[in-house]
Amino acid sequence: MASVKEMDTYAKLWMKEAGTRLRASFKTKLNIEMKTNPNDLVTNMDKGIEKFFCEKIGEVFPEHRIFGEEGMGNDIKDLKGTVWIIDPIDGTLNFIHQQRNFAISLGVYVDGIGKIGMVYDVFSDELYHVIKGQGAFLNDQRLPSLEEASVSKAIISINASWVTENRRIDPSLLAPLVRDARGTRSYGSAALELAFVAAGRIDAYITMRLMPWDFAGGVLLVEEVGGEVSNIKGDKLDFLKGDSLFVSKPGLHNEVFEKYLSGNSSH
Ligand code: IPD
Ligand code: CA
Ligand code: CA
Ligand code: CA
Numbered sequence: 001m002a003s004v005k006e007m008d009t010y011a012k013l014w015m016k017e018a019g020t021r022l023r024a025s026f027k028t029k030l031n032i033e034m035k036t037n038p039n040d041l042v043t044n045m046d047k048g049i050e051k052f053f054c055e056k057i058g059e060v061f062p063e064h065r066i067f068g069e070e071g072m073g074n075d076i077k078d079l080k081g082t083v084w085i086i087d088p089i090d091g092t093l094n095f096i097h098q099q100r101n102f103a104i105s106l107g108v109y110v111d112g113i114g115k116i117g118m119v120y121d122v123f124s125d126e127l128y129h130v131i132k133g134q135g136a137f138l139n140d141q142r143l144p145s146l147e148e149a150s151v152s153k154a155i156i157s158i159n160a161s162w163v164t165e166n167r168r169i170d171p172s173l174l175a176p177l178v179r180d181a182r183g184t185r186s187y188g189s190a191a192l193e194l195a196f197v198a199a200g201r202i203d204a205y206i207t208m209r210l211m212p213w214d215f216a217g218g219v220l221l222v223e224e225v226g227g228e229v230s231n232i233k234g235d236k237l238d239f240l241k242g243d244s245l246f247v248s249k250p251g252l253h254n255e256v257f258e259k260y261l262s263g264n265s266s267h
Helices: 004-025 044-060 092-097 171-180 190-198 218-224 252-261
Strands: 032-034 041-043 065-068 082-090 103-110 113-121 126-131 136-138 155-158 183-185 204-210 228-230 243-248
Touching: 004 044, 004 082, 004 103, 004 113, 004 126, 041 044, 041 092, 044 065, 044 082, 082 092, 082 190, 103 190, 103 218, 113 190, 113 218, 126 218, 136 218, 155 171, 155 190, 171 252, 190 204, 190 218, 190 243, 204 252, 218 228, 218 243, 228 252, 243 252
Parallel strands: 065 082, 155 183, 155 204
Antiparallel strands: 032 041, 082 103, 103 113, 113 126, 126 136, 204 243, 228 243
């Protein structure tokens, strides 16, 4: 069986190579297609990077399975064995409009347990990575454990759509949180927002709907530095169908549940 160290070494190498390809693509004309609606886009690069990972993993670890956004991996219905959960470009809209604020996200799960997490901020050349139990790093810098925080001193990442009329949560629950926080941000890449929480650049990230490839890598980073991870009901995340997500520094999680989310009945 492949060792975690071996998988980690290859994963880093492939991340860097994929990043180089993405930076090179800034000079080329993208082929952009619509997926489910006019704001849900995919480019030739999303597909190309997922294909790249599938080929590399297939060559070196042929018995492993792949769960990727663009569907080039396997049809995943359980997390038995080793599964690489990959988002080739998280923040495709940013990639298209800004050529920054997007990331490659990767999580390696063995029998459902997260072993390796990586989020690569390609524009900034910042690789956030963790081997479970061995510390989280930003490039070569070890990330310190997160300290307790309170809402009044917190910068919270949240998309404005969750405090306006939407299908997933009563906006009157989150509006007071936005009002009470020191500040709010929205970066448009869930993987980056998770990495920012792990690195202490923001204090929390809350969102109503993500897929497993958006968070599989990033949640391992947050957990490793002592952050708290759950869906917005306080339950464990669903790594097969996707879920809502609330990650934060310790202390903040409890405060938000008690003061703001206790009246939440949405799914
Ligand atoms: C999206 C980004 C975005 C989040 C969306 C995701 P994509 O991923 O993570 O921040 O709000 O829900 O779908 O499609 O750019 O990989
Ligand atoms: Ca997408
Ligand atoms: Ca994504
Ligand atoms: Ca994506």
